[in-house]
Amino acid sequence: EIVMTQSPANLSVSPGERATLSCRASQSVGSNLAWYQQKPGQAPRLLLYGASTRATGIPTRFSGSGSGTEFTLTISSLQSEDFAVYFCQQYNKWPVSTFGQGTKLETK
């Protein structure tokens, strides 16, 4: 099983600042990496797939990069609605996929 490790577990950032979240795969997943946002009491929402392609309706302040085993989600200027938990997911071998444990983005 491919293990996804996210860091940091918690991140405190001030509104308007940039946030950088990391995700590492235990083996190469190519670009088969997605990012999700989850707010309390809600289901996850797809933000990015293919490591860097924004899903429909996702603001341009969300960007992704990386390939192989190292990936990054960047939120360029944090808005109040961006404080949430973020998960990465590898989908390199359908239908098996695995998720990271999440990074909780909090207001500083």
Added chain:
Amino acid sequence: VQLEESGGGLVQPGGSLRLSCVASGFPVANSYIFWVRQTPGKGLEWVSVISAAATTTVADSAEGRFTVSRDNSENKVYLQMNSLRSEDTAVYYCVKDSSGWGIFDSWGHGTLVTVSS
């Protein structure tokens, strides 16, 4: 596109439960529908999938206990869960994979399953 789960609840270890997912805005007959569960401890975990061709796969953790099916006329997908264990306690989400690659682009609100005596 909307997905709505139902059927969760409290069940004793060894018991059974059937979850339902009704879809609107698209036909389940042409879609890949996953069940994904979430717990505070283990996080997000894929459980099962039914493909557009109606082939099914379940995760190793559910093999031999869970089965997935669908009713095209009702536009519903079901997850039959037998021999439930405490570790099956989770919020279960019905999720659409439009690409067929494992990208989860639409999620239901989830239904809570609690396995406890």
